[in-house]
Amino acid sequence: MHTSRPMIAGALALASLAIVPATACAVPAPPADPSASQHSAVIGQNTLRSLAEEAGIEFGVAVNTDLLANNGKYRNIVNTQYSSVTAENVMKWEALNPAPGVYDWAAADALIANAEANGQVVRGHTLVWHNQLPTWLTTGTYSPEELRAILENHVRTVAGHFAGDIQQWDVVNEIFNDDGTPRETIWYNAYKALAADPLTTWDDDLTYDPGLYYVAEVFGWAHEADPEALLFYNDYNLEFTGPKSNAAYAFVQELLADDVPIHGVGFQGHLDTQYGFPDLQNNLERFADLGLEVALTEVDVRTFVTQKPNGTYTNTPVDAAEGAEQVDYWVRTLEACLAVEACNSFTVWGVSDANSWIPGWFTGQGAGLLFDLHSNPKPQYEALREVLRNAV
Numbered sequence: 001m002h003t004s005r006p007m008i009a010g011a012l013a014l015a016s017l018a019i020v021p022a023t024a025c026a027v028p029a030p031p032a033d034p035s036a037s038q039h040s041a042v043i044g045q046n047t048l049r050s051l052a053e054e055a056g057i058e059f060g061v062a063v064n065t066d067l068l069a070n071n072g073k074y075r076n077i078v079n080t081q082y083s084s085v086t087a088e089n090v091m092k093w094e095a096l097n098p099a100p101g102v103y104d105w106a107a108a109d110a111l112i113a114n115a116e117a118n119g120q121v122v123r124g125h126t127l128v129w130h131n132q133l134p135t136w137l138t139t140g141t142y143s144p145e146e147l148r149a150i151l152e153n154h155v156r157t158v159a160g161h162f163a164g165d166i167q168q169w170d171v172v173n174e175i176f177n178d179d180g181t182p183r184e185t186i187w188y189n190a191y192k193a194l195a196a197d198p199l200t201t202w203d204d205d206l207t208y209d210p211g212l213y214y215v216a217e218v219f220g221w222a223h224e225a226d227p228e229a230l231l232f233y234n235d236y237n238l239e240f241t242g243p244k245s246n247a248a249y250a251f252v253q254e255l256l257a258d259d260v261p262i263h264g265v266g267f268q269g270h271l272d273t274q275y276g277f278p279d280l281q282n283n284l285e286r287f288a289d290l291g292l293e294v295a296l297t298e299v300d301v302r303t304f305v306t307q308k309p310n311g312t313y314t315n316t317p318v319d320a321a322e323g324a325e326q327v328d329y330w331v332r333t334l335e336a337c338l339a340v341e342a343c344n345s346f347t348v349w350g351v352s353d354a355n356s357w358i359p360g361w362f363t364g365q366g367a368g369l370l371f372d373l374h375s376n377p378k379p380q381y382e383a384l385r386e387v388l389r390n391a392v
Helices: 004-017 049-057 065-070 074-082 104-118 144-163 186-196 211-223 243-257 280-288 322-339 379-391
Strands: 060-064 084-087 121-128 168-173 231-234 264-268 271-272 293-307 311-317 344-346
Touching: 049 060, 049 074, 049 379, 060 065, 060 074, 060 121, 065 104, 065 271, 074 104, 084 104, 084 344, 104 121, 121 211, 121 311, 144 186, 168 211, 168 243, 168 264, 168 293, 186 211, 186 264, 211 231, 211 243, 231 243, 231 293, 243 280, 264 280, 280 293, 280 322, 293 322, 322 344, 322 379
Parallel strands: 060 084, 060 344, 084 121, 121 168, 168 231, 231 264, 264 293, 271 293, 293 344
Antiparallel strands: 293 311
């Protein structure tokens, strides 16, 4: 199910002409900190967004909705540099459904309204994941049958609420371990228990682990609730050929053989310079050859950064070679997407290093995004603009 790049480029060009605000052409204010990088920051001309439109892809970003509402510079970057936005957190289960039967749509609806006002498409993230679940769900004593009913209700409710507003949904997120075995989540365990019941019949003809049958059901429910959205399975480390990507590839083929409405596979793209660059294009192509869309959905490139005398860390790579390698990884990642016809969406996981998730998860690492701590564009940004220019 491939969407042609010329069609995307044409539609985006019309949208940008119609509703991109005049402020998109404004030169940004000087850095608030005099010591901040003075790297070229012409964010209204030849933006990532406008160049990506010409190349026929969406160029997106994961958005912190609090910063979008309250930080003008952050909001300007999101609205002028990117044609696609992903909810960083506000569409996850714990944010939307904090108590049984209680849904809070405000933050997610505000993101969608801002996207519509700025001619952007929205990627939904994520309907089903094993993390960031509400406490009422993780601490409750629910039977497998009750968990299945809760899952169905949530998927139908959320996908139905946003129906018509979402271009692509990350329907299920991170279902395999790195060794290729299924991740034993609350949903996997519930379905495994259901399959063990002699009265269960849906597993009679399954050729894969019945604990993963929830994936097939979730895609079906999501498609019924929003028939227009493209539905993706999303995971990390699919970029590398190995046990995990091979398991995902085999499982996706099973889903397709069973006519499950899966339309694409998302490659998160959380890369690290201490590891070699993956054979990304090869893996994008083999999933695309199944007739699927593919997308880079959460790209960042981390590296080791210098430490201060007080033990805290800077945002400066430990040496210039590490910084140059980061730029190279960014370039090669975008080039891989552009080289695969079915790769029509490239999303970075955050606006600037000031609000990146990386330092909180990987001690001593950082500098992973396109804008620095002061929201000024880094060499990575300039390099990606050049890749997009060359693609046109």
